Amino acid sequence: MPSCFRLCSALLLTASGFFLTAVVYSAEQVTTCDGDASFDHRLNCEYGVISVQQALYGRSSSLICSEGRPPQQLANTQCARRDTVDDLRRRCNGKKSCEVITGDFRNPDPCVGTFKYLQTNFTCLPAITVVACEVSLAHLFCDEGQVISVFGADYGRRDRTTCSFKRPPGQIQNVQCLRPTDIVASRCDGKNKCTIPATNTVFGDPCVGTYKYLEVAYTCQYQPIENCYIGLSSALLLTATYFLLTAVSTDVDSKRATVEQATTCDSDPLNVHLLNCKHGVIRVQQALYGRSSSLVCSQGRPPQQLADTACAQEGALDSLKTRCNGKKTCVTNTAAFRNSDPCFGTFKYLQTNFTCVPAITVVACEGSLAQLCCDEGQVIFVLGADYGRRDQTTCAFRRPPGQVQNVECLRPTDLVATSCNGENNCTIKASNRVFGDPCGGTYKYLEVAYVCQYVIQTRKHERCRRGY
Incomplete structure (x- = not known):
């Protein structure tokens, strides 16, 4: 019994520690009035993944989605399509974002003549x-x-x-x-x-x-x-x-985040240098383009190409930080660092040490506002920000193909950090006027990764409520 009691006590202490530090995940609700097949029902988790709790396609209230509708279309408040929650769970559970349309739920019609809506309650779970x-x-x-x-x-x-x-x-x-x-x-x-x-x-x-x-x-x-x-x-x-x-x-291990290392031998422009975080975002700690060891990337190379182990290109660390900080995945190649040769005749490599740190991520489509905010007593610290486009799915709804096909135009920017670091909340517009236009004719977006840090308060910050 004593050993069992000690074990259980340890578990309770562990639980108490989590009570003080764990993020509390509140329930979210999304409601989409029925209309036509293009009406989008979008579930999104800023961090974590979706876990659908309840879902209704039909009507349980005469007030929801009632504007402009005659009373007879609102009277039946006992209308619910079967299997709606199972459908939403199958489509959305485990994803960071999930989009469906109300048209997918109309067959069979649970109550002909009633104006319906799709309503989903979900939580964002760590994963x-x-x-x-x-x-x-x-x-x-x-x-x-x-x-x-x-x-x-x-x-x-x-x-x-x-x-x-x-x-x-x-x-x-x-x-x-x-x-x-x-x-x-x-x-x-x-x-x-x-x-x-x-x-x-x-x-x-x-x-x-x-x-x-x-x-x-x-x-x-x-x-x-x-x-x-x-x-x-x-x-x-x-x-x-x-x-x-x-x-x-x-992911308790994020508190003792280990340093990851990526090494790419120099060769030709196709050599990919990949930094990737399964969870969290990249924070570059050290970077070297050159040579600091005679053993790394040495296979098949003559001794004279490996002898200089004090070879390092200036600016490599800053370049990697600018390209990669705040992203979940970052791909570069050694060709991007060959403009100036730090040691002619030496066979070089690109080596990066980085950690994956937890972060809040915000995406604002061109013309809209990015809102960064922290709880009372905390301030913003921006890990990285980019303006442009790097995929064909983000901010692509109802956009013509020509506006989303250029995925090589994302431009890192320090304007968000300059404007928002140290503030309790900050709003910045995703526009060419603010960030310049990295790709004319492409519909762009602003990506920001940031954390909230506690500071010794000198004034009372206004509490920031996120409107997600």
């Missing part, structure tokens, strides 16, 4: 996300004592940027073929680690001729500990269990 390109492997794993719980998984393609490197345009143009699947959950739930191939053999082929990928969102949960209830009240156990199941998965 680990994994993407595996077709024919590669998805590796899911948890720490010792934890098991996998899959929120959602999809196989196919929903954008033109993921898993697109060196792929011909015809293999990535179909972005309407992502298929939800429960195969990952059936194979991996309850296991400490799990490997699953992203192949048509496993998941079927939702779009022949398209190069596909597998997206998985999951969390790691502690397994219940048997015979550990002696001497503890039910309330304390429920508290411990709740926080162990929900707060642990917020």
Whole structure:
């Protein structure tokens, strides 16, 4: 009994720690009045992934979506289409954002003559996300004592940027073929680690001729500990269990974020230098273009090309910070650093040390406002900001193809940091007038990644309420 009590006490202390530090995820509600097939119902998580709690297509109130409607179209408040919540969960669970249209729910009509709406209640849950390109492997794993719980998984393609490197345009143009699947959950739930191939053999082929990928969102949960209830009240156990199941998965390891290192040997312009964060955003710590070791990138090279180990191009660190800070993924190549040769005759490499830090991300379409805000007593610190376009899906609704096809025009900017750092809340317009025009004729957007930091207050900040 004493050892069990100590173990349970440790669990309760762990839960108490999470109570003080864990993010509280409140329920969100989205309502879309019925109209025509183009009416968009969008669920979005600023951080975490979607978990649908309730969904209604029909009518449960005479007040919602009632403007301009005759009384007879509002009278039936007991109207609900069956399986709506299951449909929304299948389409949206485990995704950061999810778009459906009310037209998808009209067949069958649950109440002919009643004007209906689609209403969804959901929460944003912390999750680990994994993407595996077709024919590669998805590796899911948890720490010792934890098991996998899959929120959602999809196989196919929903954008033109993921898993697109060196792929011909015809293999990535179909972005309407992502298929939800429960195969990952059936194979991996309850296991400490799990490997699953992203192949048509496993998941079927939702779009022949398209190069596909597998997206998985999951969390790691502690397994219940048997015979550990002696001497503890039910309330304390429920508290411990709740926080162990929900707060642990917020990636406690982010508090002791490890340094990642990417190294790319110099060769030709096709050598890709990839920095990637599964969760959080990139923060570059160190960068070298040159040579500091005779062993790195040495295979097949004569000794004279490896002898200078004090070779470093000036400005490489600042260049990587400008290109990559605040992004989840950043791709460069060594050719971008060859303008000045720091050591002629030496075979060089690009090496970057970076960490993945938690951040709040904001996207504002051209002409709209980006609103950055922190709670009382905190101030904004911008990790990175870019204006332009780097994919064909963001801010693309009802835009002609010509306005979204240029995905090579995103320009890093320090204007957001200059305007917003140290402020409790900050609003900045996503416009060419503010940031210049990196690509004429393209419909652009502003991406910002920032954190809120506590400061010693010298004045009382106005409390900032996010309107999401």
